[in-house]
Amino acid sequence: MLNFFRSEDELRGWWEGNPGVAGAGATVADGFALGRQIFGDLLDEPAR
Amino acid sequence: MWSAAQLADARLDARWRARRSGPEARVFRAVLRAFVERAGPVPVEAVVASLPELEAARVRESLARLDADDLLVLAGGEVDVAYPFAGRPTPFVVELPGGQSRFSCCAIDALGIAPMVGARIEVRAPCHQSGAPLAFPVDPHGPGAAAAGVMVWVARPGEDARRCTDTL
Numbered sequence: 001m002l003n004f005f006r007s008e009d010e011l012r013g014w015w016e017g018n019p020g021v022a023g024a025g026a027t028v029a030d031g032f033a034l035g036r037q038i039f040g041d042l043l044d045e046p047a048r
Numbered sequence: 049m050w051s052a053a054q055l056a057d058a059r060l061d062a063r064w065r066a067r068r069s070g071p072e073a074r075v076f077r078a079v080l081r082a083f084v085e086r087a088g089p090v091p092v093e094a095v096v097a098s099l100p101e102l103e104a105a106r107v108r109e110s111l112a113r114l115d116a117d118d119l120l121v122l123a124g125g126e127v128d129v130a131y132p133f134a135g136r137p138t139p140f141v142v143e144l145p146g147g148q149s150r151f152s153c154c155a156i157d158a159l160g161i162a163p164m165v166g167a168r169i170e171v172r173a174p175c176h177q178s179g180a181p182l183a184f185p186v187d188p189h190g191p192g193a194a195a196a197g198v199m200v201w202v203a204r205p206g207e208d209a210r211r212c213t214d215t216l
Binding site for chain 1: 068069073076077080081084131132154155156157158159160161163164165166173174175176177178180182184186190191195197198199200201202203204
């Protein structure tokens with residue numbers, strides 16, 4: 001599960017009701033950095 | 049909070065590296081381009097037709113390997129999912145340049161589409177706690193100011209989990 005939350009308070013509220021879920025919260029900027037790391041160059045043709 | 053580096057799951061990261069350089073990389077790029085160009089699941093035959101320089105049997109074998117590695121999901125002669133894209137509706141909508149909408153598999157996948165296509169996109173998804181609609185632009189360098197305060201939850205996948213189908 002990788003979801004968005006409107007704010008840290010919303011995330012905390014959800015987590016307090018789901019304490020057994022393994023994972024962690026991150027800012028949208030850090031989430032973007034991860035998305036870029038995974039997908040950023042997938043459409044690039046390899047250098048010859 | 050975790051940093052982006054800490055968020056990267058080592059098990060998945062090995063798959064991403066293999067995807068970029070392995071023998072199936074060319075086929076996977078063709079699948080992703082098809083998802084960019086058209087909405088909905090991508091017929092296997094359309095992938096085969098887009099790679100006339102490769103034997104059809106080889107393309108089909110590559111797709112089967114990509115499916116086995118959970119890099120895409122094949123179902124009924126179609127590619128249903130090719131991360132970061134989903135061929136069927138999900139809560140994560142990405143509006144591409146020109147206004148065409150696509151579905152993505154999760155929050156991280158939606159955020160990764162802008163750098164992948166090299167263009168500004170719009171992400172629309174509900175807050176997982178309140179259900180409030182969220183909408184913000186993301187360009188290849190990062191989310192826009194409208195995303196300030198937005199958070200993501202990154203679950204630790206189970207050992208046998210298939211990413212999209214197990215996390216939506």
